[in-house]
Amino acid sequence: MQQINEIWEVYRSCWSEQDANKRVSQLSTIMSNDFEYKDPNIELIGFEQLSHYMQEFQNQFIGASFEITDFNVHHDRIMANWSMVDSTQKIVVNGVDFARFEGNKLKQITGFFKES
Numbered sequence: 001m002q003q004i005n006e007i008w009e010v011y012r013s014c015w016s017e018q019d020a021n022k023r024v025s026q027l028s029t030i031m032s033n034d035f036e037y038k039d040p041n042i043e044l045i046g047f048e049q050l051s052h053y054m055q056e057f058q059n060q061f062i063g064a065s066f067e068i069t070d071f072n073v074h075h076d077r078i079m080a081n082w083s084m085v086d087s088t089q090k091i092v093v094n095g096v097d098f099a100r101f102e103g104n105k106l107k108q109i110t111g112f113f114k115e116s
Contacts, residue, residue, distance in 0.1 A: 004073050007106065008080060008099075015054050016065045024051045032105045039111035063087025069094075076101040084113075 007030045017023040027047035037043070037050050044050060057064075063086060070081040078099040084092045095113030099106055 003104065004078065004101070005071070007104075008068070008071065008078065011106065011109075012066050012068060012082075014051070015057060017054070018058065020051060020055060023054060024048055027051055030106055032102055032107050035106060036108045037111075038109075040113065040115050061086070061092070064092065 010026050010030050014023050014026055017026065024047065027050060031047045031050075034045060035047055035050070036045055037053070042053060044053060061084070064084055067083050067085060068080055069083055070079075072079045078097070078101070080097045080099070081094070082097065083094050086092050093113050095111055097109050097111045099110075100108045
């Protein structure tokens, strides 16, 4: 469980990581090469594509970050409830991610949130 928490914390923090090289390096340590990501706005494959999407997020929501509000794990699955907060820590949107591990790496994340 501790290792999964650490992996999820790296993933969460990458959404705020400004250095693209560092972000890709961190993602590569926690995600499979054929990692899949889906949310209401996009479908992509690979941590490099996800890193690019994270950069677009940072450009659109300057100073925003994510806080995990609830986290449940069983077998090779995760459900993480989260809040996106702006630079003043005001909640902008709430959502939930469902993830699947393969071995000790993230294989798939599907995010749900209301589009605004």
